[in-house]
Amino acid sequence: MEKLRTIVKEVGLPRIIIMAFLALLIVLAAAYRIPLVPLLGAVMTRTLINGLFVLAMLPAIVSGIGPNFGLPLGILAGLIGLLLAVEWNLTGFTAIFVAMLTSTPLAIVVGAAYGWLLNKVKGSEMMVATYVGFSFVSLMNIGWTLLPYRSPVLRWPIGRGLRVTITVADFFQGVLDGFWDFSVGGFVIPTGLILAFLIPCGIVWLFMRSKTGLAMKAVGDSRQFAEASGLNVDRYRILGAVLSTVIGAIGIVVFSQSFGFIQLYEAPMFMGFAAVAAILIGGASVRRASISNVIVGAILMQALLVIALPVAGKIIVGGIGGVAEITRIIVSNGIILYALAQVGGGD
């Protein structure tokens, strides 16, 4: 009993509940004879391509600005880079790297401005960040119609502005997914994607063990302590915002090459929420987070979403077309709500 209690405390009750729910979904999926192997493949891919968004939360939380609800800022920077790669007709790895390299400076500038703004609103970062994200998505709705991209792939054939969804199949779809991939009994291991997630995780892990990383952690832990140790608190918070934004930009490049489409306009609007929910489910609080929270959170979150959809579809047998989709939205938002309500639950 005592041992059980320590385990519960160690893992955290919210995670146990989420895992129980996940187990229930898997049992249901099996009961409804939904083939599990393809589901697991989907869980893996989605975890890996969403993983960087979850990782982007880490520097933000650690530096004390809290979960980065303003993640769309980084995603928008990444989208601009992706569009440039298509505009220049680049393909394969060249396209991916050019997209990352062009979006990074943009993300740094935007992230620094964003960090500066968050320093002005200490204490209510989450709400402000959410609306900064919303505002920029809306601003870029105008931007997408005005930016001088010329490629016919990007532009509407008639009228002005860029398409809502741009297919990248002819350019760089699956470049990372297909890199060094191999198959184990019909189950494909996407080595490239795994590296694209784990290498940034490793870099961030090393960074958190550097002098600067440790200083950033101290700033997030206790502003007073950091100041008394001679650290410039505002500068480290800006650094946290910049890192988060840059990782977000790189994240959307990885995401889009796997997904096969560049989605503009409203698409980035709510991407931040799922990432925040994931890291919280992974055991982070709004003040503390680790790489293991990122990995566990990304897996749990995507597993829930991926498995919940077909199960919901089966339960509502012969339902009207949209019901399964509505159920999926309820489930995914429900998970986000639960994660946010559990803020600090894993301490």
Place this chain on the structure above:
Amino acid sequence: MGISDYVLELNNISKQYAGNRVLKNVTVKVKPGEIHAVLGENGAGKSTLMNILFGMSVIHTTGGFEGEIMMDGKPISITSPFDAMHLGIGMVHQEFMLIPGFTITENIKINREHTRHNLISRIGGPALKSLDMAKMNKEARQSLDRVGLNIDEWVKVAGLPVGYMQFVEIAREIDKTNIKVLVFDEPTAVLTESEAAKLLDVMRAIANSGIAILFITHRLDEVMSVADQITILRDGEHVRTLLPKETNTFHLAELMVGREVHVVDKGDRTKGSQEIALSIRGLRVLMPGEEVRHVDLDVREGEILGIGGLGGQGKIGIANGIMGLYPARGEVTIRGKKLALNDTRGAYAAGLAFVSEDRRGVGLLLDSSIETNIAFTAMQMRESFLWKLGPISQVNSRKIRVHALKMIKTLDIRCTGPTQLTRRLSGGNQQKVCVARALALDPTILLVSEPTRGIDVGAKKLVMDTLVKLNKELGMTIIMTSSELAELRSICDRIAIVCHGKIEGILAPTDSDVDFGLMMAGDYYKYRGKEA
């Protein structure tokens, strides 16, 4: 049981917080119409005694207290501030408890409003009754007149001079019709001299109307001029209760601070090193509650300088100002080199290190390990404990571990190991971690604030011994700020006493209790007639 002479009796009150006795058998008895002064330094137990009287939750959540409280000869139990209010015990707070946006009348009458029935309240219940402003204003006026405040009762409190607010607060308390005992908690702390004199008059007038007054203070002349009886507390102990005619200011000063001083043997010191290590000129520090107004001070090379004084007088602000933690102005030079103020990084670079009085807030990363805490500042400021390759750095865990283990041994930090979170340590061990963190910087001048606050006796001794050892063996210059005069006197070479944000004077540890008491109360030159 007959009718008692006393309206309020606190009999043999004892209280301990987590094994730490803060009150020992204190007895205070107050007659109606009497002003009973409770005199003591900070930490003497005055606030704890008042918290018990008002049934504050801090008392009851920490195991309650021993002893009994009687009113009019009958034992009573006070478990919440509401009980105290119903029994007729009122309090004039040190920090004003007034609502700025309300008028004076509204502040005086809040929660005791006079109300009238109206059409809606007859149906909707008493919560909907209308206010009888005319009656409220009239009564507020009467109370204001009693405290001699000639200001219109409909004026908003926001923007009133501080002195006026104090009187409004008093008016609110005496407006309560059942009031029997009124506690004044250091009421003159924020008043000008003329306002303070007026307040003492008002207190006397209130007492003459039959209300008993408990007057909490550390100002000796006020006590002598107004009190009918004086109880002196020291370190939670009831030292003496006397009549003003049995004593004088010097005697009170001695009783207030006097205690046995064990001077630590510092060995054969090369006394008379006149070289100045750190020199302060015209220092002003805006630290809320501990404002430094104008400090000139020279610290000699290799000495232990004590900074003492009562709480709120600004002694804490000096070290915080030098370290750049609060906005400061003035001139600080370290061995002839000017130190840029408001620059913490610069202060560390100049060879200073600081152990903060706010251990849990400023001093520690509570959710990090002991070893991280010890190494952190040195790592950030001196780049120690790091592997470096160009701009890339990595924490050198082994070096940190080795250093932490060494410090744990030297300072006798009681812990489960170097990776234990500092949150889980006791106060004394937390303090040792703070000291270890400062030492990791290899400072030449160490500033230590309240090093023994809230830690047990054994840890206290160890911290003090460590300071002496650092001073003796490494020649480290130490500036120790403390509210515990006895500790300052046991290890310091000289002790500067701060009063009203200025250095009142500098004493040798062997000077008399009377001198220390007078200086801390800011009355030294008034009585000694000397000028600095």
